[in-house]
Amino acid sequence: MKKKRRAPRDSTDERAGSKRKHRAVDPQAVKLAAHWLSDPQTPRWAHRHSAKGWAPLLTAPAAxxxxxxxxxxxxxxxxxxxxxxxxxxxxxxxxxxxxxxKWHGKDNLDDRPAAAILAQEAEAAARRRAINECDRCSEYGWELDPTSGLEREPVARCSHIHHIHA
Structure with missing residues (x-):
């Protein structure tokens, strides 16, 4: 009759206590992935993986x-x-x-696909802020006649508009 023995708990054998090793994840890539997953424009299929799951792939773009x-x-x-x-x-x-x-190219990552669109949106936001803060122009950026409060004839852009592009 064989003697029953319990499995060793404090083994010196490295294989017995080994666990699956995980690669270190770049925190900047996790942050990018988390923002991407929270973006309403992100495809639904992206949500099948967590931010940590996407991070290894997004390390280079995040950098x-x-x-x-x-x-x-x-x-x-x-x-x-x-x-x-x-x-x-x-x-x-x-x-x-x-x-x-890969299609975009790993040597082409400085060419951000949405950079031009985001720059245009930032410029438009700056223009809207300047118009909202100006008391000399209409909501469209046209100069107002100080006496009537209506847009001047002939129409002209308010002077603050020119400073945005300078």
């Missing part, structure tokens, strides 16, 4: 100061430029985005 709008614009560009169809529920979302990033 180049990408934002969630860049990832979403890249996906739109890929579909529009290449004509490739993207499933609403792809089998391997991480592999899909990896392929799209």
């Amino acid at each position: 180049h100061n990408w934002v969630s709008a860049d990832i979403n614009q890249l996906i739109r560009d890929y579909r529009g430029i290449t004509g490739h169809w993207i499933a609403t529920d792809p089998h391997h979302p991480i592999k899909l985005l990896a392929g799209i990033l």
